[in-house]
Amino acid sequence: MTGLRTALDVREEEFDTHFSLALALEQRILEGEASIGETALSARHLLTMKSGLIVHLYNIVEAIMNRTIESIGEAIGQTSPGEWTSHTLREWLRKNAAIGVEGSEDSRLEILHSASILLLQRTPLGNQQLKKPSGTWSDKLIATFAERLQVNFQLPEEMWRRIAPRPEFADKSPMEFLADRRNAIAHGRRSFEEGANDLTLARIKELSEVTFSYMGHVAEAFETHVDQQAYVVTEQ
DSSP states (O other), X not given: OOOHHHHHHHHHHXXXXXXXXXXXXXXXXXXXXXXXXXXXXXXXXXXXXXXXXXXXXXXXXHHHHHHHHXXXXXXXXXXXXXXXXXXXXXXXXXXXXXXXXXXXXXXXXXHHHHHHHHHTOSSOOOSOOOOOOSSOOOHHHHHHHHHHTTOOOOOOHHHXXXXXXXXXXXXXXXXXXXXXHXXXXXXXXXXXXXXXXXXXXXXXXHHHHHHHHHHHHHHXXXXXXXXXXXXXXXXX
């Protein structure tokens, strides 16, 4: 077992605690309670917390995907390269035989030569690293990564409806919106006070529910891929 589902559940509980604090703060402001101790409360505090929720939620997606990549790397490292499926091998090559990297012809050849030596081994290589697809994690990037590895990633119709682009998320899918908004906050295009000023807590909660539901399917699909050793060639 990779522990992906368990890790996601723990992270969801952390997010819910963070969200509950934002709800409590909003309630105190609405009820006219103007301070906590010596700190005067204002809408600025709530705006900052809402941006924090967006960043927190995206970080959970990134953490689970990082763990997913590590889990697959650990799994394929327990079998010899000769047993890998062609899709597993291609993903390994993206990271370990990057002949498009900068450098002289000799340096690129050295990278390819080193990778070739490893592939000729008949014994497991130990924990391996895979390359994350370029871009910020969203439902589409996750689906691309799953397709590259031939992970059996099937979503129910209800989930497809939930991740469809929506006007309230700037005509993006909820997770594309999350990735874009997190980048805007993280890279300074939006300040923490501006990062989620157009989102109610109810909308953020909805965004989180879609994200956790989708990531649940992701965790289960990749766990099954590892548990069933779908990364190695099936004996005929």
